[in-house]
Amino acid sequence: MDDNPITNSDAKRPLKERLLNSQIVACIAGSVILFCSFGIRQTFGVFLIPVTKSTGWDRSTVSIAAGLFQLFWGLSQPFVVYFAERKWGFGKCIFFASACYAAGLFILYASNKSSGLFIFAYAVIVGISAAGNSFPVILATIGRRFPQQSKQQAIAFGLVSSSGSFGQVVFLPIARVMVVAIDWQLSFVVLGSIMVVVLPLCFFLQSVPAKPPLTAATVEKEELLDDKKVVIQVEENNKIQPEEPITEDTFSAPDIKTALKEAFTSPIYIMICLGFSVCGFHVSFLATHLPAYLQDQGIDPSLAAWTMSILGAGSVIGSIATGFITNYLSPRLCLTLLYLIRAILFIIFIFIPISMTTVMIFSCLFGFFWLSTVPLTTKFIGDVFGHRYLGTLTSIAFIGHQIGAFLGAYVGGLIFDKTHSYMSLWYASLALAVFAVVANFFAGEDPINFKRRGL
Numbered sequence: 001m002d003d004n005p006i007t008n009s010d011a012k013r014p015l016k017e018r019l020l021n022s023q024i025v026a027c028i029a030g031s032v033i034l035f036c037s038f039g040i041r042q043t044f045g046v047f048l049i050p051v052t053k054s055t056g057w058d059r060s061t062v063s064i065a066a067g068l069f070q071l072f073w074g075l076s077q078p079f080v081v082y083f084a085e086r087k088w089g090f091g092k093c094i095f096f097a098s099a100c101y102a103a104g105l106f107i108l109y110a111s112n113k114s115s116g117l118f119i120f121a122y123a124v125i126v127g128i129s130a131a132g133n134s135f136p137v138i139l140a141t142i143g144r145r146f147p148q149q150s151k152q153q154a155i156a157f158g159l160v161s162s163s164g165s166f167g168q169v170v171f172l173p174i175a176r177v178m179v180v181a182i183d184w185q186l187s188f189v190v191l192g193s194i195m196v197v198v199l200p201l202c203f204f205l206q207s208v209p210a211k212p213p214l215t216a217a218t219v220e221k222e223e224l225l226d227d228k229k230v231v232i233q234v235e236e237n238n239k240i241q242p243e244e245p246i247t248e249d250t251f252s253a254p255d256i257k258t259a260l261k262e263a264f265t266s267p268i269y270i271m272i273c274l275g276f277s278v279c280g281f282h283v284s285f286l287a288t289h290l291p292a293y294l295q296d297q298g299i300d301p302s303l304a305a306w307t308m309s310i311l312g313a314g315s316v317i318g319s320i321a322t323g324f325i326t327n328y329l330s331p332r333l334c335l336t337l338l339y340l341i342r343a344i345l346f347i348i349f350i351f352i353p354i355s356m357t358t359v360m361i362f363s364c365l366f367g368f369f370w371l372s373t374v375p376l377t378t379k380f381i382g383d384v385f386g387h388r389y390l391g392t393l394t395s396i397a398f399i400g401h402q403i404g405a406f407l408g409a410y411v412g413g414l415i416f417d418k419t420h421s422y423m424s425l426w427y428a429s430l431a432l433a434v435f436a437v438v439a440n441f442f443a444g445e446d447p448i449n450f451k452r453r454g455l
Contacts, residue, residue: 020206023145027156029204030138031163033094036198037101037133039167040191041069041126043175045291045308049301050184057115059292063413065119066288067406070280072127073134074402077395080131081140084207085391086256090141091206097132098195098202104129105192109185135161135374136398140391141205143378148213148387151327157375158323165319165371168312176302210387259389263396268384271443272377273400275335278436279373280404282342282429286311286366288409293422297354307363314367322372331380335440338369338376343433350426384444404432 019025044066051062084093104125111118131137139157146153171191178187263269287308294304325334349362377397382390412425 019204021145021208022204023142023152023156025204026142026145027160029201030142030160032201033098033133033198033205034135034138034160034164035167035170036194037098037130037167038164039169039171039312040105040195041130042168042287042308042312043171043191044069044122045288046172046175046179047184047187048288048292049295050179051118054184055112055115055118058417059413060410060417061115062118063288063410065122066284066413067408067410068119068123069127069130070284070402070405070409072123073130074280074399074405076128077131077134077136077398077402078392080128081136081391081395084132084137084140085389089207090137091202091204093132094137094141094205095199095202097129097137098199101126101129101133102192102195105188105195108188112185131395134398135164135378136391136395138205139375139378140394141207143382143387143390144208144210147211148382150213154326154375154379155323157378158320158326161323161371161375161378162316162319164374165312165315165367169309169316172309172312173302173306256389256392259385259393260396263385263393266384268444269381269393269397271439272380273397275339275436275439275443276373276377276397277400277404278339278432278439279377280401280406281408281432282404283370283408284405285408285412285425285429289412289416289422289425294354294359296422299354299356299359303356307359310360310363311367311370314364315370315372318368318370318372319375321368322376326376326379331376331383332440332443334376335373335380336437338372339433339436339440342366342369343430343437346426346430346433350423350430 048059048062048066051057052059080093080097084090088096104121107121107125108118111121139160142156142160143153146156175187175191178190182190291301291304291308294307295301322334345362345366349358352358378390378394381393381397385393408425412422415424416422
């Protein structure tokens with residue numbers, strides 16, 4: 001979609017072109033795919049105890065599958081985004097990854113006799129495939145359809161990111177019901193079939209040219225044209241034109257080499273990655289071990305599964321809210337406050353006796369900050385380093401997130417098998433939350449003007 005005002009000529013475009021450039025259609029397609037893919041992978045904690053009881057494996061064996069899944073997901077993310085941005089295009093990458101994702105879930109059906117096959121299918125096949133239909137790829141292709149650093153783009157990031165949390169709300173109780181009704185093996189077949197159904201939506205997420213940022217001399221004004229309400233861009237008469245035109249090249253690196261050099265030598269980017277890794281530890285630890293931890297504390301398994309759904313429900317609201325809040329507060333300050341509140345919630349959860357009431361309250365409150373880091377981190381990186389290589393830079397930051405996720409999933413199971421307690425992991429989560437507060441608070445946030453620096 002070009003940057004000109006909406007006119008009747010847009011209606012004369014071929015339907016295929018209008019669909020590919022449509023902001024609404026892309027947001028819907030991306031939301032549905034994230035809803036299914038993220039919702040399914042968040043159900044793994046529900047399978048932990050059924051799988052160990054059925055196969056006789058210990059928790060560390062199943063936890064290593066969850067941990068390696070997070071690691072393969074993160075390490076493969078930059079390569080997948082590279083092919084999406086520079087080779088195949090976003091649509092083809094999302095389609096191929098989703099198809100392999102479904103295949104990995106089907107293979108899990110036959111893995112009950114071999115822990116090696118279970119680990120390979122879930123960690124390697126599903127893990128690498130998850131890199132192709134997760135937040136960095138889908139948000140990167142959707143972000144191209146909006147003006148860079150615009151309010152609409154921030155809101156779109158929040159809305160689409162919230163669909164992943166909503167998938168967690170829906171799929172966790174469904175997975176619990178399926179495990180009881182048809183066993184864990186057939187449950188994976190059903191989940192794989194769902195991924196096959198959403199494959200056609202990848203067509204609407206194909207690559208389009210990125211829209212440049214709006215100039216400071218434009219405002220939105222609603223007018224009626226040919227009896228249709230349209231939004232046009234008009235220049236304010238009382239504003240002075242900027243000294244140099246603002247284009248995509250102003251706040252985006254001219255090539256991938258420059259983008260990577262600037263990011264890896266920037267304290268801002270390093271702080272973002274460190275803070276994001278803490279989020280990975282928190283989310284993976286809770287998603288993998290919270291249901292089992294609650295069952296160990298005497299909470300009914302069905303209710304334990306519902307706590308994860310409540311976390312997801314809160315995250316839907318939190319992800320949407322952050323899209324609006326970043327129009328008034330910078331992503332840096334939002335992330336600082338987010339991790340501070342997480343730390344306070346961990347303190348309360350550790351020192352208050354466990355009951356169904358305290359668990360539900362913790363889930364409701366913590367849910368608001370569950371995946372809210374994703375749109376905030378994406379916008380933080382885009383505001384500082386531009387959007388031309390946003391997918392690549394976000395995916396590299398996502399490696400840190402997934403390294404933290406690996407530790408949260410695997411170390412949780414390893415420590416439990418040795419100590420029969422998760423308490424040390426709760427203290428570690430608290431300490432890491434405090435670390436993330438410091439990392440984000442002291443990170444800078446000034447955008448890099450690549451043109452002015454001659455890059």
